Structures are given as structure tokens and as C-alpha cells.
Amino acid sequence: MSEAYFEILRAGINSTLQDEGRFHQYHIGLPISGAIDKRNYLISNHLVGNKSNTASLEFAYQGPLLKLKSGRASVVITGDVIFNIIRKNSEIEEGVCYQTFSLNQDDQLDIISTNKSVYGYLSVQKGFKGEYFWGSCSIHTKSEVGSNKGKKFSINDKIFLNQSEINHNSKKIDYFNSKIEFIRILKGTNFDYFSDKSKKDFFSKEFTITKLTDRMGMRIKGPKIENIVDTNIKSEGLIKGVIQVPSDGDPIIMLSDHGTIGGYPKIGVVISADHDKLVQLTPGNTVKFKLVELSEAEKLFQLYNLETKTILDQIK
Amino acid sequence: MIKNISNLGDSAVYCDFGDKVTKEINSNVIKYFEGLKKNKILGITNITPSYNKLIISYDLEKIRFDQIKNKILEIKTEDINSDENKIIKIPVCTDEEFCLDTERLSKKLKLDIGKILNIFFNKKYFCYMTGFIAGMPFLGDIDKALRLKRLETPRVKVPKGSIGITEQFSNIYTYESPGGWNIIGNTPTKIFDKLNQDNPLKINPGDIVEFYEITKTEYLNWNE
Numbered sequence: 001m002s003e004a005y006f007e008i009l010r011a012g013i014n015s016t017l018q019d020e021g022r023f024h025q026y027h028i029g030l031p032i033s034g035a036i037d038k039r040n041y042l043i044s045n046h047l048v049g050n051k052s053n054t055a056s057l058e059f060a061y062q063g064p065l066l067k068l069k070s071g072r073a074s075v076v077i078t079g080d081v082i083f084n085i086i087r088k089n090s091e092i093e094e095g096v097c098y099q100t101f102s103l104n105q106d107d108q109l110d111i112i113s114t115n116k117s118v119y120g121y122l123s124v125q126k127g128f129k130g131e132y133f134w135g136s137c138s139i140h141t142k143s144e145v146g147s148n149k150g151k152k153f154s155i156n157d158k159i160f161l162n163q164s165e166i167n168h169n170s171k172k173i174d175y176f177n178s179k180i181e182f183i184r185i186l187k188g189t190n191f192d193y194f195s196d197k198s199k200k201d202f203f204s205k206e207f208t209i210t211k212l213t214d215r216m217g218m219r220i221k222g223p224k225i226e227n228i229v230d231t232n233i234k235s236e237g238l239i240k241g242v243i244q245v246p247s248d249g250d251p252i253i254m255l256s257d258h259g260t261i262g263g264y265p266k267i268g269v270v271i272s273a274d275h276d277k278l279v280q281l282t283p284g285n286t287v288k289f290k291l292v293e294l295s296e297a298e299k300l301f302q303l304y305n306l307e308t309k310t311i312l313d314q315i316k
Numbered sequence: 317m318i319k320n321i322s323n324l325g326d327s328a329v330y331c332d333f334g335d336k337v338t339k340e341i342n343s344n345v346i347k348y349f350e351g352l353k354k355n356k357i358l359g360i361t362n363i364t365p366s367y368n369k370l371i372i373s374y375d376l377e378k379i380r381f382d383q384i385k386n387k388i389l390e391i392k393t394e395d396i397n398s399d400e401n402k403i404i405k406i407p408v409c410t411d412e413e414f415c416l417d418t419e420r421l422s423k424k425l426k427l428d429i430g431k432i433l434n435i436f437f438n439k440k441y442f443c444y445m446t447g448f449i450a451g452m453p454f455l456g457d458i459d460k461a462l463r464l465k466r467l468e469t470p471r472v473k474v475p476k477g478s479i480g481i482t483e484q485f486s487n488i489y490t491y492e493s494p495g496g497w498n499i500i501g502n503t504p505t506k507i508f509d510k511l512n513q514d515n516p517l518k519i520n521p522g523d524i525v526e527f528y529e530i531t532k533t534e535y536l537n538w539n540e
């Protein structure tokens with residue numbers, strides 16, 4: 001039997017294959033990458049009966065228009081996503097997120113856009129076929145590592161599925177992508193490089209997400225953050241969530257494809273529990289930061305993790 | 317050897333080896349890096365050595381800061397031998413097309429271009445760390461006469477292969493990337509090879525790099 005695959009009729013803005021990411025390679029300059037909104041990624045895979053670390057198609061803003069050229073597929077879309085299923089006979093069905101459906105040969109999936117959010121996920125039963133580098137097929141476009149020669153998908157590309165026949169199970173969950181009022185922060189290692197006024201501003205004023213935001217990082221603008229010690233430090237390791245402040249005073253938050261080392265002072269680090277919500281903020285959105293202690297951040301992560309597990313357990 | 321240990325966010329440990337950048341401090345960092353790789357502490361997802369810091373990232377589902385901190389402090393590094401320094405020769409073309417900043421350097425440093433290149437090529441460089449982008453080596457130390465700050469406004473795109481200098485360091489842009497270092501040449505050689513997953517880097521921390529000049533014709537016909 002021929003392999004099942006989607007052909008891309010419209011690529012969308014940033015469509016890539018992602019799994020849980022590539023670990024243990026920071027020291028050679030490769031970030032973890034991986035699905036940027038982990039919870040939505042996990043939900044999508046569990047809905048189609050996949051193991052956690054299965055490759056999904058991640059898209060941002062405008063998604064792709066895909067045609068299933070061969071085979072059948074059991075699929076689901078998660079996130080806050082507007083999409084249509086265009087059947088072979090041209091009938092159009094309005095898509096519903098968090099609810100599995102099946103596609104037959106020559107059906108199309110038109111992922112029109114994410115709604116007041118950035119990222120969404122398309123998962124298929126048994127996953128997409130990826131090319132593995134250091135244990136992950138996640139596409140990291142900067143270093144051209146991962147599936148599809150490390151590039152985001154473009155028109156006429158094919159995305160192959162791991163199986164061509166399906167055993168479709170109708171599954172759905174009710175899930176609401178809640179917005180977050182505050183992004184919670186731990187003090188960064190250079191917190192004291194900044195003036196008292198700026199430290200106060202950072203935790204009391206609003207910051208706006210700018211258009212210079214992608215999988216590498218999020219640039220935000222608000223009151224200028226004034227450095228009173230040194231605007232450069234000796235380059236050192238970074239992690240997702242670190243907030244660096246370059247000499248222009250506008251903070252940059254490191255996201256999944258961040259450079260592995262950097263030389264700007266770190267004012268704070270976003271707590272792990274808030275990563276999924278942070279990345280879904282669109283340019284123009286405003287955000288406020290709230291300072292927490294390490295023990296609180298750890299508890300909040302446990303809570304986040306328990307919530308995720310509870311959602312996944314509902315899918316049976 | 318670790319002067320201070322603290323948390324970086326809720327899922328990384330920040331080990332500070334001091335403020336200075338010296339080979340001795342850097343080799344201590346590398347010894348801890350090697351020691352941690354051998355000890356395989358549960359939950360570690362990444363270890364990032366740099367000039368004088370070591371950052372250990374971990375999976376918060378598996379371990380917390382207080383627990384991992386103690387395990388890190390128990391690491392013994394006395395019996396770890398750093399690998400012998402390898403000498404890596406890197407070809408560089410300094411044709412005008414590639415020397416994006418030599419004129420600027422010449423004016424700022426009050427040295428003619430020939431002299432700048434001469435000083436640059438007459439030294440061996442130690443690789444302190446790799447990263448930022450895949451395989452980028454951070455080398456040092458460049459001669460005191462050539463030390464200058466980064467560009468005030470970084471370039472949006474520095475061409476792949478560019479050789480940069482700033483302060484006491486030199487680097488190689490392994491991919492096209494944003495960057496603010498002063499560019500004085502370009503290498504045609506591949507520094508990062510993703511298809512060689514066991515050994516993807518041409519230059520590893522601890523290696524010694526010797527740059528040598530090649531002509532534009534040699535550059536254009538480079539084949540490896």
C-alpha cells in the first residue's frame with residue numbers, strides 16, 4: 001500500500017514538525033526546540049492515541065492548507081484554532097478543536113488561523129514521519145537541524161504519516177485555553193544590575209508584546225529598563241524563560257529556539273508553569289509580571305503538571 | 317572551585333566560577349562538565365559550560381533545586397583529565413568582500429589593515445566554549461592591540477563563515493545569524509556537521525585554533 005501523506009497547498013506562516021525536543025545538546029549550540037505550547041501538544045497526541053513524544057505539526061497564526069493525497073488519517077487539532085475540513089466532494093465542514101475526525105484521500109484541511117493566540121497543533125494517529133537528529137525530529141530552522149532538512153514547510157512539500165490505514169476513534173475533550181493575567185517571574189542572576197526604579201517598574205508596569213517575536217524569543221516593550229552596572233556580561237548559558245535586557249532597555253524573553261548562550265544581563269526568569277500561556281500571547285497583547293519565590297514556582301509547576309495529567313487522564 | 321551556586325529560574329542551577337576569564341578557570345568549568353556527564357544525575361536535561369560559569373538544566377518533574385544542588389556539590393573533579401589540546405587549522409579569506417569591519421577597526425585602533433591582519437594571524441587561540449548558534453566557537457585571547465567593543469547596532473545578518481573579533485575574543489559564525497562582532501574575514505570550511513552526530517564540531521572546548529590566510533581563488537574552489 002502506498003504511504004499516506006499530506007501535500008501542502010499553502011504553507012502558513014511557520015509550520016514545523018515538533019516533538020518534545022532535543023536534549024543534552026546546549027553545549028554544542030542546539031536549543032531544546034520542541035513543541036512550544038507543551039500542554040496543547042500533549043493533548044493533541046493523546047486524543048489520537050499517541051505516545052507523548054510523537055511528532056506533531058505545529059503552526060503559528062495562519063496555518064497550512066493540506067491535502068491528504070494518499071491513505072486515510074485520524075486527526076485532531078488543538079489550540080484556539082479556526083479551521084475547515086473540505087471534503088473530496090467540496091462539502092465544507094467547520095472544524096472543532098479537541099475533537100478527533102477522520103480524513104479520506106483527497107480531503108483537505110484548511111487551518112485558517114489561530115484565534116487570539118499564536119500556536120496550534122495538528123496530530124495524526126501514529127504521528128508524522130520525522131528525521132531524527134540527537135533523538136528528536138523537531139525542526140530547528142536556525143541550525144537547519146531536524147525533519148524537512150531543518151526548514152519550515154513550504155508549498156508543495158509533502159508530510160508523510162507513519163501509517164496509511166486508520167482505526168478511527170471519536171474522542172473529544174472540553175478544554176478552554178484560559179488567558180493569564182500575570183506572568184510569574186523569579187529574580188534573574190543579574191537582578192541587581194538594574195536601577196531601583198526599573199526593578200519597581202518591571203513588576204508594576206505593563207509590557208507590550210512586539211512583532212519581533214518568534215520561536216527564538218519574545219521582544220517586549222514598556223518602560224525602559226535601566227542598567228546601572230554593565231550592559232554586557234561574559235557570555236553564559238541560557239534557558240527557556242530567561243529575560244535578558246540589552247543596552248536599549250527593552251527586555252527579550254528566551255523561548256524554545258533560543259541561542260544557547262548570551263551576554264546580556266538577566267533581570268528575571270519566567271517560571272516553568274507559565275511557559276505555555278506566555279508563548280500564546282500575540283503581538284499587541286500586554287502583560288504584567290509578578291515576582292515569586294523559588295518554592296512557590298516549584299509548587300506552581302506541580303500544580304500545572306497535575307492539571308495536565310488530569311486532562312490527559314480524561315482521554316480514554 | 318565553584319565560588320557560588322544559585323538557581324537560574326526554577327529548572328536550572330547556576331554555578332559561578334568567578335568573574336575573570338582565564339584558561340585555568342575555564343578548565344575547571346570543563347572538568348565539572350565532564351564530571352557531571354560521567355555521574356549521570358537523574359533529571360539533568362542539559363549542561364552548558366561557558367567561560368567561567370556552568371549551567372545545569374533539569375526536568376522539574378524529576379528533581380528540585382535543593383536536591384540537585386547537593387548532588388552537584390558532591391561531584392569530585394580531581395581525577396578528571398581534560399583531553400589533550402588538539403590543534404585545528406582554519407583557512408580564512410580576507411578579501412574585501414568578507415572584511416566587513418576592517419576599515420572601521422583600522423580607524424578606531426589607528427592601525428593599518430595589513431598590520432591588524434598580521435597581528436591576528438600570528439597568534440594561536442584557545443577554545444573556551446561553543447554555542448549561541450550550533451558549533452560557534454568562542455576563542456581567545458586576541459592581542460591587546462586589537463581589542464574593541466561590539467558594534468553599537470548589531471547586524472541583522474552576519475554571513476555564514478564570518479570570523480569576528482570583539483574584546484579579548486574571536487568567533488566563527490557557523491550559520492547566518494544576527495551579531496555584533498567586528499568581521500575581519502570568512503572561512504569556507506564546515507565547522508558544524510549535523511550528519512556526524514557523534515562528533516559534530518570541528519572545534520571543541522580546549523582545542524587550539526590556528527587561522528591561516530587563503531586567496532579568494534582558494535576560497536571559491538574550497539572543497540571538503
